Amino acid sequence: MYMTKTIIRTEGLSYSYAKAVQTLSNIDLQVEQGAVYGFLGPNGSGKTTTISLLLGLLNHQQGSIEIFGKDFKHHRIDVLRRIGSLVEAPSLYGHLTAKENLEVYRPVYGVKPQRIKEVLKIVGLEDTGKKVCKKFSLGMKQRLAIALALLPSPELLILDEPTNGLDPAGIIELRQLIKQLNKASGITILISSHILSEVEKMVSHLGIIYRGKMLFQGTLQQLHAFQQQDAKLFINTSNNEAAIQLLDNYQPQYDGEKLMLTFSGIEQAAAINRTLVQNNLDVYLLQPAETDLEQLFINLTTTAA
Amino acid sequence: MNLLISFRSETLKLKRTLSVYLCIIAAAFGPFMSLLEVMDEAPKMLKHQPWIKHFLEGREPMAIALLPFYIILVCTLLMQIEYRDKTWKQVLTSPQKLFDIFMAKFLAVQTMIWLFLLTYMLFLGITAFITEAVHPELFDGPINVFAILQNNTQLWILGLGLSSVQFWLSLRFKNFIAPLGIGIAGWFLSPMMLFQFKTSIVEYYPYAFTILPEIPGHAGKAITYQWYSVITMMVFLTIAFVQFRTSKVKG
Numbered sequence: 001m002y003m004t005k006t007i008i009r010t011e012g013l014s015y016s017y018a019k020a021v022q023t024l025s026n027i028d029l030q031v032e033q034g035a036v037y038g039f040l041g042p043n044g045s046g047k048t049t050t051i052s053l054l055l056g057l058l059n060h061q062q063g064s065i066e067i068f069g070k071d072f073k074h075h076r077i078d079v080l081r082r083i084g085s086l087v088e089a090p091s092l093y094g095h096l097t098a099k100e101n102l103e104v105y106r107p108v109y110g111v112k113p114q115r116i117k118e119v120l121k122i123v124g125l126e127d128t129g130k131k132v133c134k135k136f137s138l139g140m141k142q143r144l145a146i147a148l149a150l151l152p153s154p155e156l157l158i159l160d161e162p163t164n165g166l167d168p169a170g171i172i173e174l175r176q177l178i179k180q181l182n183k184a185s186g187i188t189i190l191i192s193s194h195i196l197s198e199v200e201k202m203v204s205h206l207g208i209i210y211r212g213k214m215l216f217q218g219t220l221q222q223l224h225a226f227q228q229q230d231a232k233l234f235i236n237t238s239n240n241e242a243a244i245q246l247l248d249n250y251q252p253q254y255d256g257e258k259l260m261l262t263f264s265g266i267e268q269a270a271a272i273n274r275t276l277v278q279n280n281l282d283v284y285l286l287q288p289a290e291t292d293l294e295q296l297f298i299n300l301t302t303t304a305a
Numbered sequence: 306m307n308l309l310i311s312f313r314s315e316t317l318k319l320k321r322t323l324s325v326y327l328c329i330i331a332a333a334f335g336p337f338m339s340l341l342e343v344m345d346e347a348p349k350m351l352k353h354q355p356w357i358k359h360f361l362e363g364r365e366p367m368a369i370a371l372l373p374f375y376i377i378l379v380c381t382l383l384m385q386i387e388y389r390d391k392t393w394k395q396v397l398t399s400p401q402k403l404f405d406i407f408m409a410k411f412l413a414v415q416t417m418i419w420l421f422l423l424t425y426m427l428f429l430g431i432t433a434f435i436t437e438a439v440h441p442e443l444f445d446g447p448i449n450v451f452a453i454l455q456n457n458t459q460l461w462i463l464g465l466g467l468s469s470v471q472f473w474l475s476l477r478f479k480n481f482i483a484p485l486g487i488g489i490a491g492w493f494l495s496p497m498m499l500f501q502f503k504t505s506i507v508e509y510y511p512y513a514f515t516i517l518p519e520i521p522g523h524a525g526k527a528i529t530y531q532w533y534s535v536i537t538m539m540v541f542l543t544i545a546f547v548q549f550r551t552s553k554v555k556g
Binding site: 077078081088089092096104107 | 310311313314317318320321322386389390391392393394395396397398399400401402551
């Protein structure tokens with residue numbers, strides 16, 4: 001029994017395009033209902049492959065995929081009916097207008113004509129008239145692709161690198177839209193990106209993938225806790241050599257003229273300070289290193305390399 | 306029902322595409338070129354059942370060159386809609402059965418072929434009216450619509466084999482050149498097999514099915530070639546669908 005309903009669950013998902021190269025290894029993805037799940041990893045880490053497997057664009061080789069509690073392979077149509085997706089570049093017909101592009105899929109999803117107006121309004125493209133899509137800017141195309149993903153009023157939205165090609169204002173707009181969709185309509189969202197800072201402000205859960213392996217999966221709070229485990233503290237005293245001997249348990253190292261050591265919380269920093277002061281050392285600097293999530297992401301993915 | 310929805314979706318994609326413009330231009334080309342000739346020689350030509358003669362004489366250029374070329378082009382252009390705009394991913398992640406997507410595309414090709422045949426007939430009709438305006442003594446007989454439709458249906462059935470081969474090629478190759486090149490080369494091989502190599506294999510060659518009934522010595526076997534065409538269609542559609550369904554990477 002699970003406390004919350006799991007929308008996406010993969011177990012031991014593995015895939016290889018060529019025999020010698022394992023693109024994905026044992027991916028256990030778990031996306032809970034109502035979550036905004038950031039699926040992060042550098043380019044070529046396996047994000048699009050995973051998403052392609054989830055949507056049936058690749059025939060899966062090993063492991064299982066369960067979406068809405070149903071085995072994807074045997075319930076492909078039922079599952080896809082409840083999903084809106086955008087995989088990599090916007091998939092739009094350049095010779096058709098925004099409305100016509102949506103009209104191509106409207107009967108496929110069995111939604112009313114009114115829904116086209118609604119989704120165009122949501123993405124701010126209701127006034128594009130007879131302009132065909134090939135004349136749209138990349139930002140407009142991306143927004144129309146999102147409108148297309150929203151057309152079936154999906155319960156799950158899968159967006160693969162949706163910020164690609166968007167300017168900073170476009171990224172902020174998209175972020176607001178995703179938050180709004182999640183909050184107002186309760187849509188579960190899986191959003192992939194190779195830039196943590198782009199998704200950090202909108203996600204509730206994160207999965208970090210690197211070279212086809214999941215390095216981390218959990219809530220943002222869990223990631224922050226994970227971050228604390230590896231936090232660094234900078235120290236500078238009146239006698240750093242003596243400080244090294246006093247703090248031997250922490251294995252301090254020189255970082256330029258100051259010392260650097262690993263600590264696990266603010267209480268430990270206070271204890272270190274006390275030790276130094278009680279041993280008559282003047283403390284000039286006692287500063288936790290600024291390790292933001294971006295740095296942690298880089299650390300995680302480079303340490304695994 | 307689902308197939309009809311998928312088919313509707315396919316036909317919507319055709320709006321403003323080269324396939325539609327090609328259908329009109331290619332269908333107009335033959336009748337209007339022959340109009341110039343007919344205007345000169347009409348009094349000598351159309352004596353008995355002039356309407357039906359006019360329409361049936363328009364069949365030869367259609368069967369030999371216009372229809373095969375149109376089929377080769379329309380199959381390639383229709384599939385290129387998805388490849389050019391990289392839209393396969395969206396199609397394949399929408400809730401449609403793979404069989405419906407596949408068949409809807411093939412039906413769209415067949416619809417375009419019918420549209421071409423009917424547009425061709427329309428232009429033949431227009432040229433007939435123009436001829437009649439100049440030579441009022443002609444075209445006073447009844448129009449045998451049934452014979453015209455029968456003629457078109459026969460041409461369409463003869464083209465089914467070729468359209469399924471080209472459909473398969475256009476689905477298999479992402480680029481525009483390969484199916485087009487193979488199609489044109491395939492068509493050129495038909496007269497060579499017929500007149501240069503004089504081989505009987507040509508009777509089983511899909512690119513020659515529309516041509517053969519127009520060639521003396523083969524005209525009597527039109528029904529046989531229609532059967533060959535239908536069998537070819539079944540074989541190549543099966544191959545194409547199996548490949549479409551089992552391809553490792555879709556979209």
